[in-house]
Amino acid sequence: MTLTASNRPVLADEITDKLRRMIHSGEWPLQQKIPAEPELMATLGVSRGTLREAIKALAHGGMLEVRRGDGTYVRATSEISGAAQRMYQDHTQEHILEVRLGLDTQAARLAARNATAEHITAMKALLDQRRDAWNSEDYPAWAQADWDFHVLVAQATGNPLLHELYVSFGAVFHADLLRQHRRSGFNGLPDEGHGKLVEAIEAHDESAAVDSVNRNLNSCAEWLRE
Structure with a gap:
């Protein structure tokens, strides 16, 4: 499926919500590294760009922390x-x-x-x-x-x-x-x-x-x- 400018934000929002639920449920524990991009792309069935938009949104909200050269870690269980x-x-x-x-x-x-x-x-x-x-x-x-x-x-x-x-x-x-x-x-x-x-x-x-x-x-x- 080719993502267009009109449907990509909607899909990114959907993936953001899925990742948020994984964190909030404890499936991804605090201070632990989340799975690597290739694994998440395969699990969620999305492109690298969509996944990165979702991770960026949660990092901006304080739930995730992206560490260059290391990976992405769970920083908090909610945006609050x-x-x-x-x-x-x-x-x-x-x-x-x-x-x-x-x-x-x-x-x-x-x-x-x-x-x-x-x-x-x-x-x-x-x-x-x-x-x-x-x-x-x-x-x-x-x-x-x-x-x-x-x-x-x-x-x-x-x-x-x-x-x-x-x-x-x-x-x-x-x-x-x-x-x-x-x-x-x-x-x-x-x-x-x-x-x-x-x-x-x-x-x-x-x-x-x-x-x-x-x-x-x-x-x-x-x-x-x-």
Whole structure:
């Protein structure tokens, strides 16, 4: 089939949407290289030009990163997340924490209202992983479990947009945790915003959930000011 100027943009949009779904579904994991052009062209049944238009669109949206001489990597699971990651590079840790405070308190409130028993069980399991990793000095695993816990709280809200916005903080949050653990006297297992938050969510106590988050993030803000 020969693509004309009139039908090529439509096909490129269709391929862009297919690639977007592959990324969003997790078929192509974050930070991993996507298949090479020849494989994608054969799989999707499109020309090199159409494929490159689709990849360019997703790279512009922040979902993909084209590395010359290496390949194309998944940078974010959505355009929202990709755009947010670019914006975070231009702002201070204090600004990011202030935005997180708004998201975290709303996430805590909604999770206390909407979380299921399965959510609660999964939260407790992640806190166990977090504790075990910290005690064994496996700090990357500790940071990952901590972040996964917060993402699960956001997911438990039942609000997919809030969850997606929260996920966009991932790289920044993870890097901050790994920096913090090197500080003398740093407590890697604070109960506020974690254990107490789960207790409040399980009790469907929205006020207690919000209070727990506020105390935890206020202590983080104090650490940044020192």
